[in-house]
Amino acid sequence: MESYPITIGRITRHVPLIEPTPGVRIPLVELMGDVELVRAAAEALLPKIPPETQYLLTTETSPIVLAHELSGMLKLPYLVARRRRRPYMEAPLIQEVESLTLGVNEVLWLDSRLAEKLLGQAVTLVTDVVSTGGTLSALERIAIRAGARVVGRVAVFRQGHPKIEVATLGELPILQAA
Secondary structure, eight states: OOEEEEEETTEEEEEEEEEEETTEEEEOOOOTTOHHHHHHHHHHHGGGSOTTOOEEEEESSTTHHHHHHHHHHHTOOEEEEBSSOOTTOOSOEEEEEOOSSSSSOEEEEEOHHHHHHHTTOEEEEEEEEESSSHHHHHHHHHHHHTTOEEEEEEEEEEESOOSSOOEEEEEEOOEEOO
């Protein structure tokens, strides 16, 4: 399989190129399971987290490890919006995602007990890769509906032209399939 090199700090990985839609290839960055890469990304993102941040908010699955590492470094709590409803959720906040990248409609769910923790808090949104910005925009709408004030948005990589302002470490290409 063809690969693409990514570098964060002193760490370089050769990630696979995938074809999510016919004719388009993108590097697939997977943070889960790569402790060294996650730590390097978190260290590089630290200066991009606004100092007034009181909570980090992310989505499942891949960005959880990044939020967890940032949480430990910053000594801040983090919360996770789920991609499907869990049986234990009570009156969850539900937000549809407008994302062309995933090729499927998606919904984010945040249990009301977790949403209560965000009331009046300064929140930074955390993700791994932002493409259109649809998922991050939906996450921001959930945070605002929970009564939070979004003070920052960070991602490891930007791919394409997100419709939302995000502090990132670098760019990933969108390539034409051979």
